[in-house]
Amino acid sequence: MSTDEFVARSHILHRTFSERPSKIVKGDGISLILENGKRVIDASCGPSVSCLGHSQPEVFEAITNHLRDDIAYVYSGSPYTNAATEELADILLADKPGGLSKAIFVNSGSEATDAALKLAVQYWHERGQPKRTHFIGRKQSYHGNTIGALCVSGHESRREFYQDFMSSNVSFVDPCYAYRMKNANESDEAFVQRLAQQFENEILRVGPNRVAGFIAETVSGTTLGCLPAVPGYFKAIREICDKYEVLLILDEIICGMGKTGTMHAWEQEGIRGPDIQTIGKALGAGFVPLSGVLLHQKIFDALSAGSGGLAHGHTFQAHPLACAAAIAAQKIIKRDNLIERSRIMGDKLEALLRKEIGPHPLVGDIRGRGLFWAVEFVLDKDMKTPFPINANFCSQVVKNSLNLGLNILGNLGHTGEYQVDHILVCPPYTVTDGELEEIVSILKIAINQTSRPFVEQVQDGFVEGRL
Template sequence: MSDLDSSTPLRSAVLHRDTHFIPKKAIGGKGSYIFLEDGTKFLDSTGGAAVSCLGHGHEGVQQAIKDQLDQISYCHSAFFGTNVTEELAQLLVDSTGGKLSKLFVVSSGSEAVEAALKLARQYFLELPAPQPDRTRFIARLPSYHGTTLGALGVGGHVMRRQPFEPLLAKNTSHVSPCYAYRGKKDGESDAEYVARLAAELDAEFQRVGPETVCAFIAEPVVGAALGCVPAVPGYFPAMKAVCKKYGALFILDEIMSGMGRCGTLHAWEQEDVVPDIQTIGKGLGGGYAPVSGILINDFIVETLDKGTGMFRHGQTYQGHPISCAAALAVQKVIKEESLLENVRNMGAYLEQQLRQHLGDHPYVGDIRGKGLFWGIEFVKDKTTKEPFDTKTRLSSLIQEKALQPEYAISLYGNPGTMDGVRGDHVILAPPYIVSKEEIDIIVDVTVKVLDEVFKGL
């Protein structure tokens, strides 16, 4: 995993994620593979954090970035616009069938969530009859919406929040996720489960005061916090109905699960549950440049337009031309090469192979996901669903083992699956260009990694 062990003096001026280790250096990449300085050919089976949707070294995207550099690399959005930003916005608005009418472009998922929260608040201040008491948000446990203080505050991941709790705003409360593996009762139908969760959300509105809530925010398929957990059918229409009942906004965070990852460009298309605000990222630019954004429902835009006419939020690199050029090129490739079809086909094959080779594994509790976004949850006991002790560091052990040269794949591990502290899962999120042969390698090596890790336990 690293160039140095923990006893070797550090030789890097970079503050790495783990101060005890210097990671191996990536020196190149092509397709689904990253090439490391030690000669390892690494199969990027998670696209980093579900980012590299086109894989690496796509010449068309690289050329689009070079062309934009030759035109203009930066101008401040307070002074000027650019053709590439306008084209990207129109493409994305059109992709929603015009149901969302504006795009606001920033650089990271956390920034997108911050912008969405601030826009939700400002919307209620801009109404003809302003509603200044709307200062609260309702989110879910566990959930993860970003690492900046506002985004972390609406998130419900205990371990990520814990060191910073004293700094976080106290205006967010959390309800249960739609997590059928652990949340659905024996004998309970999907409809009954949805009704129970809708009643819980309704009760939370009542508890905090319906007139105080700006928005409910949720991921259509929960990423890092739960490991690719999709909602049961009917869940999001029911949640949106509760929001509408109390006049609150409905925000869908598709930073990880959207932009094609789950088989449709927008995850919400699969149930046609149109959000009021949608955050996008990761697969938007495929890692070729830092880019994310929010798509906004027209009634919010009209309210601002008839009010102050300004979104009271802005950033230096907002609408950055290079980022927009990368995102535009990535989205054109996805469309022109019919990659969403490959996501659906290869996603179905990945699911089939995972279930065939790991469905009966004694320590695999659940396999779930959509498209090319799959999670594997581990348990010590399949009957009781008891997780492994946190001291085991299971998800970290699996991720570290997979990085070793003899395996050379990525398994994106996260702890806290069960309750934000206990429980472990790994995520698989290969690029949209992945082949059947590569999926066979991914599943085969995953099985070998798990066998080796559990043998050690």
């Protein structure tokens, strides 16, 4: 594969070498404006980050005001705090959702995962159980790209180069992937019971006195494509965690902060909440890098009664400017009732996807919640036959969509046993009815273009470009 000339001479090590990246010069609402004047609808918010779109004057003003009137940087390891950091934590935790009462703010979702894992280990040390260092994750999961985060991620291709660094203190159970894993005639209840039993068996195999926590995405993101659990799954997992005092760590870096129609995705699962939760992406809406870890009061109580501090820290932890930007973003979301709007517009997006995309012969499943949706492609609907890896079907859908002025996200490499060719459609909370219709219309054309080598004829009624 040849290297693009621009990529070769650029001093940036771009993530893809073979294709020249287009230069974005500005944002306008939910659209990206390219150097050549082309407008591209950002229907994925990047990797599900820019939930308020790309032009929010109130956030810009909050950033400049903070730089002018407040402190730009405060080291979290110093004997100081600052107003922005304290206020953001108050906004998120004033009502103590699910007993979550404290926050750690870091930069990326990967850092948040690392901080959550270290927090869990410290908790058990403080509780006098230092042997609890084992984590149970799920296959085909993704929690971040640092070594620590990759250790608990079941993303095979991203782990491949770094197998020698992967921790032996991690094991994996199956995800709640009903579309491919539920047996014929198996009820949701039976499927949940089967997965729950597998999880409990793994705790017993490792030894309950060695298991620190179980980590899972409440709604799976890029590996399995906006995949919600079947009803009752997280309730069963919560009960087993409580039975063996295993910490439940929920990763809501991509699916949380309103994206699924509630502030926290776990609020729709009928559980009291997690012991530790990671958040990010929509937290600061992409204007400044920011992620976080939310922890239950019992975690703080154990640390407070023990060493009296957090055995973790980063130079840019709890950065005041990032927190100030997130405060502005969260105030807009609350004032404009955008989480409820995410639910309402999500219902409209689902209806459009099912009506206009669902009938396509290569569309196997459409799933999601709120404004967080995915389309999974298959060679055969009845058999759920996956595409061969080298077909790069979803990547071609993404590429054809981009040529038509639509930015969406595809799966990011081979993730495990099940080949999942999917694209994500998760537009900003501010998306309009007309923009949703345009997004689905363009996506429909792109799917048709990509499908031509695989199907002789598009199903009757699925006419290219017509809604």
